[in-house]
Amino acid sequence: MKKQILYYSLVSLISGILLTGCSITKKNIVPQTHVIYLNLTANAVPNKYVDMDYGIRLQIRDLRSDSRILQKHDSYVVSTPQVSVQPDVQDFVSESMRRYMRVMGFNLDADIATDYLMSVSVNEYKINYLSGMGWAATVQMQVSVTDKDHQPVYPTVTVSGRATQQGNGQNFTLASNVLNLAYERALEDIDWDRIAFFLKRQSSPSQEKNKQVTGEGNTALESTIIRWFVDSTPKGADVYTRVISSTPEVKNTNQTYVGTTPYETTEAFDIKGLTFNNSGNIQIEIVCEKAGYVVQKKRFNLRQAIDQKEIATKFNLIKEEE
Structure with missing residues (x-):
C-alpha cells in the first residue's frame, strides 16, 4: 500500500513538472x-x-x-x-x-x-x-x-x-x-x-499637344484666334465652310454658310475632338458660289492655319459656259 501511494505521488510530481515545462515553453513562443x-x-x-x-x-x-x-x-x-x-x-x-x-x-x-x-x-x-x-x-x-x-x-x-x-x-x-x-x-x-x-491652360496649342477641344473653352486651341479673310472677283459670292477629317477623334461636317465676299472675321476653332497633334489630319474646305459662275473649292490644312493664325484666300470666279 505504501509503495502504491509513493508511486502515484511520483507520477503526479512528474506530470506537474511536465505540464509546467510545457506551459513555460508555450509562453516563450507567444x-x-x-x-x-x-x-x-x-x-x-x-x-x-x-x-x-x-x-x-x-x-x-x-x-x-x-x-x-x-x-x-x-x-x-x-x-x-x-x-x-x-x-x-x-x-x-x-x-x-x-x-x-x-x-x-x-x-x-x-x-x-x-x-x-x-x-x-x-x-x-x-x-x-x-x-x-x-x-x-x-x-x-x-x-x-x-x-x-x-x-x-x-x-x-x-x-x-x-x-x-x-x-x-x-x-x-x-x-x-x-x-x-x-x-x-x-x-x-x-x-x-x-x-x-x-491643370493649367497653356498659352500655345503646341504646349498641350493632346488636349482635346470639348467646347468649354478650357484649351489653348479654343483661345487661339484665327483671322479669316475670303474674297472673290467679282464680289458678292456666297461662302461656305466644312470640316474634312481623316482622324477618328474629329467628325466630318456638312457645309455651313458663313457669309458673302468679301468675308472677314476673327474666331477660334470650336471643333470637338481637335488637338494640336491631330490637327495635321484635318482640313477646312472653303466653297465659293455665285449665280452664273463655276463653283470653286479650296482646302486648308488646319495645323498650318493654327501656326499662321490665319486663313486667307481669293477666288477668281469663272463664268459658266452658256
Whole structure:
C-alpha cells in the first residue's frame, strides 16, 4: 500500500513538472506585439503649383495583396512578432497626400464639375528585417489622372520608394523611420510637374499637344484666334465652310454658310475632338458660289492655319459656259 501511494505521488510530481515545462515553453513562443507609427516626413515645395485653372480630386484605394506591415523578420526563429500600424494605411495615405498637395498649391476639391481626378492605388506598404541588411521598407503605388469626362490625361504609372538601414531587429522606432522614408521617396517619385501641366491652360496649342477641344473653352486651341479673310472677283459670292477629317477623334461636317465676299472675321476653332497633334489630319474646305459662275473649292490644312493664325484666300470666279 505504501509503495502504491509513493508511486502515484511520483507520477503526479512528474506530470506537474511536465505540464509546467510545457506551459513555460508555450509562453516563450507567444509573439511580441509592436506598433509602427506612420508619419509624413516629406517636405513639399510650398506654393509651387498655385494659380492652376482647374482643381483636382484625390481617390485612394488600398489594393495590397498582403496587408501585413511586417512580412519577414528572420531574427525570430519560432515566430514573427505581431506588428500593428497606426494610423491605418489607406487613411494615412489619403490624409498625408492631401496635406502634401495643399502645401504645393494644388486646389483640392474645387469644383466637382471641372475637377480632374487623381486615382492612387496602394500596391505595397511593407517593411522587413533581414540579417545582414537590417530594416528594409518598400512603398509602391499606381497613379493616374483623368479629366472631368473620365478621359486619361496622365496614364497609369507606378511610383515607388525604398529605404534600408542597419539596426537592431527589436528597434521598431527605427522601423517606423525607415518605412516613413520609403513613403517620402514614393511621393517624390510622382511627376507632379506633369500633373500640374494638365491643370493649367497653356498659352500655345503646341504646349498641350493632346488636349482635346470639348467646347468649354478650357484649351489653348479654343483661345487661339484665327483671322479669316475670303474674297472673290467679282464680289458678292456666297461662302461656305466644312470640316474634312481623316482622324477618328474629329467628325466630318456638312457645309455651313458663313457669309458673302468679301468675308472677314476673327474666331477660334470650336471643333470637338481637335488637338494640336491631330490637327495635321484635318482640313477646312472653303466653297465659293455665285449665280452664273463655276463653283470653286479650296482646302486648308488646319495645323498650318493654327501656326499662321490665319486663313486667307481669293477666288477668281469663272463664268459658266452658256
